[in-house]
Amino acid sequence: MGDSYSAVISKLDAFTATDFEGNEPGRLQLITTARKLVSRLETRHEKIFNIDFRNPVEYAVIRVCLDIGLWRQWTVGGGGEKTVEELAKLAEKDIEVNLLRRLLRLLGATYIIEETGEDRYKPTEFSLSFGDESTTMPSAIIAMSDHWSPASMNLPSFLAKTSYREPLDPKNSNYIDAFPEKLSFFDRCLSNQRYQDGFSGFMMEWSLYRISWPEFYDTTELVAGADLNSGAPLLVDIGGHHGHDISNFLKEHPDVPAGSLVIQDLEAVLADAHLDTDKVKLMPHSFFEPQPIHGSRAYFLRGIFHDWAYEPSLQILKNIIPAMKKGYSKLLVCDVVIPPSGASTFQTGIDLNMMTLLSAYERTEALWRKLLNDAGYKIIKIWMDHKGYEGLIEAELA
Ligand SMILES: C[S@@+](CC[C@H](N)C(=O)[O-])C[C@H]1O[C@@H](n2cnc3c(N)ncnc32)[C@H](O)[C@@H]1O
Known part of the structure; x- marks a missing residue:
C-alpha cells in the first residue's frame, strides 16, 4: 500500500501544464480531480482555516509586495533566486527585513513563490507576471481591493437587508450598497481612473483566458x-x-x-x-x-x-x-x-x-x-x- 501511494504521489508530483499542450480538457479534468481529492483529504478545520485565515492574507501579501514595488523590481531584474535581505533592498519602498520575511514565508508555503532554502526564494512564472507591466496583472491585483473583495464582504448584509430576494435590480445592487459613493459598478469605474483601470485590467486577463x-x-x-x-x-x-x-x-x-x-x-x-x-x-x-x-x-x-x-x-x-x-x-x-x-x-x-x-x-x-x-x-x-x-x-x- 505504502509503495503504491508513493508511486502515485511521485507521478502526480511530476505533472506540469506543458504535459497538456493541445489537451485543455485533460488539464481541466486533472485540476477538477485534484480539487476533489484535496476536498476529500482536508479536514473541516483545514478547510475553514484556508477560507478564513489563508486566502485573505495571501491576497493581502501579494498586494503589499505590489505596493512596495517588489514584484516590479524582481521581474525587471530578470527574476532569480534571492535572499530576504536582497529582496528587501530590491523593493522600491523601505521595508523592514523581518516584516518581509514573514510576508514571503506565507507565499512560499502557498507556492506563489518557491522557497529554496532558509530565507531564500525563487520567483515562479506566476509571481513574475505580477511585476510585468507589459501585462494587466498589476491592475488586476488592485481590482480585488477596489472592487471584488469589499463587494463580496458586503453581500451577506445586503442579502439580509433585502430579505434574501435574488438581486435583480441594477438600481438597488449590492455594489451600490457596499461603497460610500453609492454608485453602480460601471458609474463608479467612470468616477475614478484607477477603478476603471482595475476593471479593464481584470477584463484583459480574463479575455486572455477565454x-x-x-x-x-x-x-x-x-x-x-x-x-x-x-x-x-x-x-x-x-x-x-x-x-x-x-x-x-x-x-x-x-x-x-x-x-x-x-x-x-x-x-x-x-x-x-x-x-x-x-x-x-x-x-x-x-x-x-x-x-x-x-x-x-x-x-x-x-x-x-x-x-x-x-x-x-x-x-x-x-x-x-x-x-x-x-x-x-x-x-x-x-x-x-x-x-x-x-x-x-x-x-x-x-x-x-x-x-x-x-x-x-x-x-x-x-x-x-x-x-x-x-x-x-x-x-x-x-x-x-x-x-x-x-x-x-x-x-x-x-
Ligand atoms: C463585462 S464587459 C465586456 C467587454 C467585452 N465585450 C469583453 O467580453 O471582453 C462589459 C462592457 O460593457 C460596457 N458597457 C457598460 N455599460 C454600457 C452601455 N450603457 N453602453 C455600452 N457599453 C456599456 C463596459 O464598458 C464594458 O466594456
Missing part, C-alpha cells in the same frame, strides 16, 4: 456571406471594451476592408482603447439607445448580458432589431452557458460575481432561449467552446 471566439464559431462563413460593398460594416462589437475580440477576428481575417469593424462602448472606455489599424472604427454608443449602425452583417455582444437581468437585457436586444437586415444580419451573443448540472467553478464564480457587482446573472440554455425569443430573435445554433464554459449563440430575426 477562448478566442473564431476558434469555436465559423467566422469564414460569416465573411463569405457578407456584402462588403453595401457600405455597412461587417461586424459591430457592442460593448466591445478595448477591442480584444475584434482583434482576434482581425487576426483570422486580416484582409477585411478599412472601417468594416466597429467597436461601440462608453466614451471614457474607448478613450483607453489603442488599436493601431484603419480596419476598426471606435464609436461611443450606449446600448440602451437604438443601434445607430444599420445593415451590419453581424452584431456581436460578448460578456454583456451577464451584466444585466431580464428587463435591461431585453431592452438592449430590442434596440438592435430595427438596425438588422432580415435574412442577412446575424446576432452573435457570446457568454457563459450554465449547464443543467456540473457547472464549473469558473461559471459559478462569474455568476455570483455578477450578482455581487451588478444584480445580474449567467444564464442556462433555457434562459437564453427565453430571453432571445422574447426579444424577437430565433436561435440558429449554440456553438460551445471546447472547455464547455462559454457558448456563441448565433441568432437571426424571428
Whole structure:
C-alpha cells in the first residue's frame, strides 16, 4: 500500500501544464480531480482555516509586495533566486527585513513563490507576471481591493437587508450598497481612473483566458456571406471594451476592408482603447439607445448580458432589431452557458460575481432561449467552446 501511494504521489508530483499542450480538457479534468481529492483529504478545520485565515492574507501579501514595488523590481531584474535581505533592498519602498520575511514565508508555503532554502526564494512564472507591466496583472491585483473583495464582504448584509430576494435590480445592487459613493459598478469605474483601470485590467486577463471566439464559431462563413460593398460594416462589437475580440477576428481575417469593424462602448472606455489599424472604427454608443449602425452583417455582444437581468437585457436586444437586415444580419451573443448540472467553478464564480457587482446573472440554455425569443430573435445554433464554459449563440430575426 505504502509503495503504491508513493508511486502515485511521485507521478502526480511530476505533472506540469506543458504535459497538456493541445489537451485543455485533460488539464481541466486533472485540476477538477485534484480539487476533489484535496476536498476529500482536508479536514473541516483545514478547510475553514484556508477560507478564513489563508486566502485573505495571501491576497493581502501579494498586494503589499505590489505596493512596495517588489514584484516590479524582481521581474525587471530578470527574476532569480534571492535572499530576504536582497529582496528587501530590491523593493522600491523601505521595508523592514523581518516584516518581509514573514510576508514571503506565507507565499512560499502557498507556492506563489518557491522557497529554496532558509530565507531564500525563487520567483515562479506566476509571481513574475505580477511585476510585468507589459501585462494587466498589476491592475488586476488592485481590482480585488477596489472592487471584488469589499463587494463580496458586503453581500451577506445586503442579502439580509433585502430579505434574501435574488438581486435583480441594477438600481438597488449590492455594489451600490457596499461603497460610500453609492454608485453602480460601471458609474463608479467612470468616477475614478484607477477603478476603471482595475476593471479593464481584470477584463484583459480574463479575455486572455477565454477562448478566442473564431476558434469555436465559423467566422469564414460569416465573411463569405457578407456584402462588403453595401457600405455597412461587417461586424459591430457592442460593448466591445478595448477591442480584444475584434482583434482576434482581425487576426483570422486580416484582409477585411478599412472601417468594416466597429467597436461601440462608453466614451471614457474607448478613450483607453489603442488599436493601431484603419480596419476598426471606435464609436461611443450606449446600448440602451437604438443601434445607430444599420445593415451590419453581424452584431456581436460578448460578456454583456451577464451584466444585466431580464428587463435591461431585453431592452438592449430590442434596440438592435430595427438596425438588422432580415435574412442577412446575424446576432452573435457570446457568454457563459450554465449547464443543467456540473457547472464549473469558473461559471459559478462569474455568476455570483455578477450578482455581487451588478444584480445580474449567467444564464442556462433555457434562459437564453427565453430571453432571445422574447426579444424577437430565433436561435440558429449554440456553438460551445471546447472547455464547455462559454457558448456563441448565433441568432437571426424571428
Ligand atoms: C463585462 S464587459 C465586456 C467587454 C467585452 N465585450 C469583453 O467580453 O471582453 C462589459 C462592457 O460593457 C460596457 N458597457 C457598460 N455599460 C454600457 C452601455 N450603457 N453602453 C455600452 N457599453 C456599456 C463596459 O464598458 C464594458 O466594456
